[in-house]
Amino acid sequence: RKEVEQDPGPFNVPEGATVAFNCTYSNSASQSFFWYRQDCRKEPKLLMSVYSSGNEDGRFTAQLNRASQYISLLIRDSKLSDSATYLCVVTSYSSASKIIFGSGTRLSIRP
């Protein structure tokens, strides 16, 4: 079993829709969680951190469920520019070698 798993998609949704995807992790000792965005043939860029209480950044909401060991990303009122691959990242403070990237979920927004 992979340490971090994501549904690869693609998720194909119309502009203006709400879309959500999850990421599960296997190491219960994981401590920090993040969502990154990666455009085609570009480098990953940090989208948002995920905090225990859940957090919002504009149209984006991230949630953490430690009991079930998953994080989620919700995008409201999706825009064409949201089309990208979304990577979840799980880290532990003790060692940089415990940074694990998920394989990504591909999102495509259609007009």
Next chain:
Amino acid sequence: NAGVTQTPKFQVLKTGQSMTLQCAQDMNHNSMYWYRQDPGMGLRLIYYSASEGTTDKGEVPNGYNVSRLNKREFSLRLESAAPSQTSVYFCASSQTSGRAVGQQFFGPGTRLTVL
């Protein structure tokens, strides 16, 4: 600020050739990383350097060596390239402590093909 820069952007090698990928950051970060990204595999950590003067192996270090030349620069060397090393290579940097480790800044990547 340039952020994280990488050279070259593209490279084609023949099996057995060697090359060095260069990375530099101007954000005064202590930690630097080298990843490879293959289709369907996500990013995998090759080597990292938590601070100037230290380097450690990541998940997939075989076939690679690194040098942390100074605080700004972190290079990745392929001594004898193999077709299995065909990939996109990303360099990244971050601060070292706590949550900041996961808040990484990436370079634009090097697309390497080994024939």
